[in-house]
Amino acid sequence: MxxxxxxxxxxxxxxxxxxxxxxxxxxxxxxxxxxxxxxxxxxxxxxxxxxxxxxxxxxxxxxxxxxxxxxxxxxxxxxxxxxxxxxxxANHLPPGQTTIDARVSPAARRLVARMPDHPLAVFTADWTLLHANRLLCDLFDLPPLAEAIGENLVVRTFVHEVSAQIATPAGGDEMFERALVADLRLSATELGEDPTFQDLVTTVRAKSPRFAAYWDEGRAAPHMSMVKTVHNSVVGDLVIDCDLLKFADSNVRLILCSAAPGTPDSDKLDALRARANRTDRTD
Structure with a gap:
């Protein structure tokens, strides 16, 4: 049967x-x-x-x-x-990785290397930036890559309060913030005993009442694709799709950004792409 x-x-x-x-x-x-x-x-x-x-x-x-x-x-x-x-x-959750994976897998490296025309970033399960390309840094007005590596999106959002200044998610900042915390809550089912993970949650809870309130709601869900209006200092506002990819045997995730073809947003992303290419040639 x-x-x-x-x-x-x-x-x-x-x-x-x-x-x-x-x-x-x-x-x-x-x-x-x-x-x-x-x-x-x-x-x-x-x-x-x-x-x-x-x-x-x-x-x-x-x-x-x-x-x-x-x-x-x-x-x-x-x-x-x-x-x-x-x-x-047997009605049990399977044993998973109990520590934050801080390795950029070969698959993630291949995607970043072979798709230079798209803004790409690789994050750990606690949303610490592991790797990105220049176009991603230019799009979100991040510091140079060497300085941006190690920055945490949760800290930037709830402690430094800079994420809302850089991009407005479809549905509003609150929708994005709740989704980010819910994803972190889901990661806690496997990584809750990891000292780095514990320290992040404890620190941000202490510094952000808003984060603490969302965390205490207990909602757990994977972060999915999201549309954002990026407030770029060079080309102005542009609407992009941010899609999330995960890799087998790893808890890292890759964010791929794109603009709808044939739109003014795509033209603006092309302008940033050309600028990044010129900068690469002069470095």
């Missing part, structure tokens, strides 16, 4: 039957009625009783502890993706 495909019991049976006993240090000889591990062998490897494994496979017990799920995943030699699936089947 289709409904049985992803149940905890069906997953355990499927993965148990594919394991070669010799790969986990068990004798592979003798007659076996079924391929793979026996239930009692899986139980021994995971440190639980054979009856417990029987009840899990038969669907009589569907919520083992996270510690038991981890032990079963190790015994079954599951990949990271399979381990995540097993956790979700």
């Amino acid at each position: 289709p409904s049985e495909i992803q149940t905890l019991g069906s997953l355990l049976r499927t993965w148990r039957e594919r394991v070669d006993p010799r790969e986990v240090g068990l004798a592979g000889g003798g007659r076996r009625r079924t391929k793979g591990l026996r239930r009692e062998e899986l139980a021994g490897l995971a440190g639980v009783s054979a009856d417990y494994v029987v009840r899990l496979e038969q669907g009589r017990f569907r919520t083992p502890s996270a510690q038991v799920v981890s032990a079963l995943a190790r015994a079954l030699r599951l990949s990271d993706s399979e381990t995540e699936l097993l956790f979700r089947a």
